[in-house]
Amino acid sequence: MQGIIARHWDTAMARLQACIDRVKMWPQGQFNHLNSSQYCQYLYFLSNTIWREERSEEALGVATRLFLLNKALNGIDLFYEIEMPEVFFIGHSVGIVLAKATYGNYLVLYQNSTVGKNHGVAPVLGAGVILYPNSAIIGRCRIGANTAVSQGTGVINRDTPGNCMVFAGTAGELTIKTAKRPLIDDFFRRGSEL
Missing domain, CATH: 1.10.287 (Helix Hairpins)
Incomplete structure (x- = not known):
């Protein structure tokens, strides 16, 4: 060993x-x-x-x-075969579960966040995605660059346009608001690649 x-x-x-x-x-x-x-x-x-x-x-x-x-x-389920991005940040690891999905660079993960498959289909996350506590991205999703998924929000078989914040709406719908600035800049030193 x-x-x-x-x-x-x-x-x-x-x-x-x-x-x-x-x-x-x-x-x-x-x-x-x-x-x-x-x-x-x-x-x-x-x-x-x-x-x-x-x-x-x-x-x-x-x-x-x-x-x-x-x-x-x-308390993290992050199997060694999963291709994480070159740069990512884990705020608190407890309860994080990550499937074999496509992860963009500058990923932020907080406790109890999940990226998972639905019927064998995994999400595709763009660069600069933030998953706040108790959030999830599941199934056939294309999450645009610079998307922040708010606390307690589940994105299931849905896409996001990017440069946005996603909130839980009513009746299972999502509320998507344009971000006023790239929230990812709070976390990373980065160049112009995003």
């Missing part, structure tokens, strides 16, 4: 550091293993890097152990 981790350590740490350096509330150039959000992302990047680069039975066993450790320590 130690040999497998050692072989992939540098790559995983480079991926983690690139992510940490883009998050505004975290000091650049530093990984704090006592910051539970950073440690959660570290365990994901390490397990995912091992899975990407080495498919031996022993390596998959290590990746599985790291996934299970992350689940036990942080």
Whole structure:
């Protein structure tokens, strides 16, 4: 196990550091293993890097152990085969469940948020999507760039235009309001890529 981790350590740490350096509330150039959000992302990047680069039975066993450790320590269901974006932020990991979906860069996740499949169909999330606590994106959804899903809102088999905020409406409908500014800028140091 130690040999497998050692072989992939540098790559995983480079991926983690690139992510940490883009998050505004975290000091650049530093990984704090006592910051539970950073440690959660570290365990994901390490397990995912091992899975990407080495498919031996022993390596998959290590990746599985790291996934299970992350689940036990942080209450997150983030399997190592899921391709998370290069830059993402986990505010509070407890209760987050993520399916194999398409995730755009600069993703923000808070507690009890879910991205899931419906009848085998997974959502596609654009860049700069924010899922506030207890929100969900499920099924055949195309979530436009810079969409913020408000607390307690479920987007199921629906699309969003992007540059918007999504709220739970009446009778199961959604209320979509144009965002006055990119909320994603509160979270990340970024260039003009969004």
